[in-house]
Amino acid sequence: MFISFLLGIVASATHVMTGPDHLAAVTPLAIENKKKSWIIGISWGIGHTTGLLLIGILFYLFREVFPIKLISAYSEIIVGIILIVIGLWAFYKLLNKNLHKHKEIKNIKAAVLVGILHGFAGIYHILIVLPALALPSEADAGFYLFGFAAGTVTVMALFAWSLGSVSQKASLLNKKKFLVGFRVFGGSAAIIVGIIWIALSF
DSSP: OHHHHHHHHHHHHHHHHTOHHHHHHHHHHHHHHGGGHHHHHHHHHHHHHHHHHHHHHHHHHHTTTSOHHHHHHHHHHHHHHHHHHHHHHHHHHHHOOSOOTTHHHHHHHHHHHHHHHHHHSOTHHHHHHTHHHHSSSHHHHHHHHHHHHHHHHHHHHHHHHHHHHHHHHHHHTTOHHHHHHHHHHHHHHHHHHHHHHHHHTO
16 A cells, blocks of 8 residues: 555656646746745645546546546646746736735635646546556555645645745845846746647647
């Protein structure tokens, strides 16, 4: 069971860090949240795991009648649109000096939503969950899925925390030009990846 748990962690870490859409979605939100950027990573990880498990369950229960591939294809397009919106939002925040006091809550909700949609997007995600069905016992399958969930949340939390730490340090050191450039990079990355994601969906 411990090996199944480790396999789940390795699978999730590889999956999360090799997805440019994953990283692009979290980057602008993490940069904006600074001290609490790790919460953005956790929120996205929880959302992503939820979406992935939902699409996996739907595929398993209704694979003969449910248009899973169609749902997956539309989810890819929606993810691309949301990435562009996140990027534009980052530029809006950069230009608008009057930050909303509830921005952190909105960022967390956005991270969860994008994570869920990422879980739904791409039939490939189902292949990530399928190894659980091939394991010798339900306990092994459960530990694999638990490891996958834990790995997804942890890896993205660390990624978001690292971005937030850089943003926070730049802010404390009053490195305004660097901070602006960093935020422009985050917003641009989200927009570019979003456009590519939509283009690849057709």
